Amino acid sequence: MRTTIALLIGLVGAAVIGARGKGDLSVGEARATGPAVACTLISGAKVYLPGAIAAEVDVVLANGRVRAVGAGIDDASCTRVDGRGQVLTAGFIDANTGLGLVEVDLEGSTVDTDLKNVHQDPAGAVRAAVRASLGYNPRSITIRVARTGGVTSALVVPTNGIISGGAFWVDLAGETRAVIKREPAAMAADISALSESRAAGMHVIDVALKEAALWEKERGAWLKNQRAGFANKTLDLEALGPVVRGEVPLLVTVDRASDIEALLALTEGTKVRLVLVGAAEGWLVKEALAARGVAVIVDPILYGPGGFDQLRARSDNAPLCAAAGVKVLLSTFNSHQVRRLRQVAGNAVRGGLPWQSALLAVTEWAADAFGMSGHGRIAAGAVGNVVLWSGDPFELATRVVKVWIDGREVNLRTRQTELFERWRTQPQ
């Protein structure tokens, strides 16, 4: 552990560590809400370093990033935060939300997670080109509420159709589109609870992926009218390019083990990377998932059977998958309850997932799965999204003390704070 720390100490201006995706670079300067300070020195906290290794080190945030991590840092130019007795982690990442696309679920005028009536016809089954991010509202009331649970980033995922469109990565501070840090960060698909047969649903995905691969090679021929048309719209095939090139994962909502096996078969020998959402029966095929490097975003709270797709759901799905070497990610699968992510992680631990794995699931591994490896860790050069907790982040008694996004402290007041303050004195 000493070696690890030594390597991380004091690397001012270090290169972004392990950044795999170009998308990690912000397309514009995200504006967080805190005051601009040259740097922040958080000292004395129990800090979780990459690999969920705990160390008593100081952390300096500057220029939107973690500038330095090490023991005994003393920089008089920095704003100091006394972290003694507290815990510092990378900001949590919810890997599957509708944040910024939904205000009130039952009010259609505030819901932008899918294409609604216009494209509910079967022809709308493939919507890869749809950019849900064009409907993203960085000022959504839900976003500040999510931050109160120590969540600083989220994958925002469109719904419906069989291929639903591009999911995108957001950081939860700043009120411009610059908070959209990567788009697409994944391509969303859903073969759960289909109204048509599974074979038809799989067929839609199969044809779309095959045609997208062909489109990569034969686009020129098609443009010159030297090639017959495609079953899918060319805009959708273009949008599936990053999926068939293996640049972004295909994020498939699926629970039944046999469906997971079908998806593995359907993508075998291609560059398509799968990330599974739900995967309630994932433990049944955990070795295959591990062998193919497929990550799963599981709900450690659900252990069904919510339907026949979940007949063999188990409360220890997450630890069983993790023990087999599957990267397990976690989510609230929600828009309003994203602040519960830490409780979800706590429940994963309650179900048997090692504590460190649960922390990695909501930080490092979630970032890595979507090509955002500059996020999700406290290391020199990483994005300055960190959270100071009063204790164990997963424990219900623990409070979020401070949150920094892009190196700036963010406001933790919400509309709910104001409601509380207005009504805290009993009305007479």
Place this chain on the structure above:
Amino acid sequence: MGALQVGKRVSAQVLPLLALGLGCATSEPKPAAPRAIIAIEDRGHSNVEEAPKVARGRTLLTGATLLTATGERWAPGWLLIEDGRIAALGDGEPPAAITGGKSQVPVHMIDLRGRWLTPGLIDPHSHLGVYPSPSLRATDDGNEATSPNTAGVWAEHSFWAEDPGIERAVRGGVTTIQVLPGSANLFGGRGVVLHLRPMRGARAMRFPGAPDTLKMACGENPKRVYGGRGGAPSTRMGNVRGQREGFANAAKWLKDNRDKPAGEVARDLAMETLAGVLEGRILLQVHCYTAQDMLDFMQISDEFGFKVRAFHHALEAYKIRDILVKRDIGVATWADWWGFKLEAWDGIEEQAALISQSGGRVSIHSDSAEDIQRLNQQAAVAMYAGKAKGVHVDENDALRWITADPAWMLGIDAEVGTLEVGKRADIVAWSADPLSVYTKADKVWIDGALVVGGDDKTSPWSDFELGTEVGP
């Protein structure tokens, strides 16, 4: 509410079995025979499957931290179960009179060092069995959404006793639930209070002596369901008209039939239910979110002279907590749900704490097959949220939100909800502090019978879950 309001804070006395006899138990002189409409009620509750026999014998639990939900925390404490009830309990080590060899009755000793004991948890808002797992067209039995007034339907007649969610709830420490119809209708139908022992049907699971309840609904759901079909109600004022009409008709029916002899009562299932509400025999549980909707509903209750036992969900109850406390109306709510519809837009995590601090009765309910597995966690979420903002609530309050207060809302507080002498031995042994996210319910007793944690049997309770083992 008459004699049903037994024992708001019952002291540690041994209570007679069936202290909560349905119907005509009032302080007034008792008639020789029950009125005909009461006899009709009794016939509607007749059983086919025998209820389980109470487990005989003495079991002594020692070494655990006891949280009694009456304000005591004994670390360690001890508790003696005798014939399904709590016979004695206390701080420290049990007296020699119990453990010594002098006693004629053998004592089964269970060492629970490191564990925490609480009363069994009570969820007053569940749709287990009526919206069971798996969620399929064939199991969608929670809302008789064919008319805004279906006061004549009973949730127990939709209840599927094989719902796998029942076992999961008990494994989360829940021992008693109120199963309610959904909220599509203004008058949704009767709810039923169940003790969660696996039985073949709902009636054998009924909590002995628990009053029936009626589920009603305000606000968005009824007007959306019926307005969406071009019918009534389609507005909030339509909701209130429908509710007032229902009670006006019931008042007339009750006047006409209250003292009619058997054979002359004009049987009407909806009216019989509403008459029970008007007479205080049936406890009213009202799904209502906003302050305005609750205020409107309380006016209706004043107009027709009935009582609301608890508002459910009630996410704006904190705004009218003075009124709710004054009227002794319980608030069954969530710790942290909000925003899924407009009437849930003002939900705050400090709600339970604020109401509790004002002297109100609060339940953290689930309304969910998932959250029911972790009511202890949700109570902790609500308590710590309030505490962080300086609201005066503590561990005992949080525990009461999932035990004693919901017991009162269901009219069974003389029987369960606290660890006190004479109460039914519905007890949970937790692996650690029940307000921690990591804690599990290791052992669960219902009426003194160990239903979870007795052996290593892994076979599921539900027939539905048989045949799902994996392997060649």
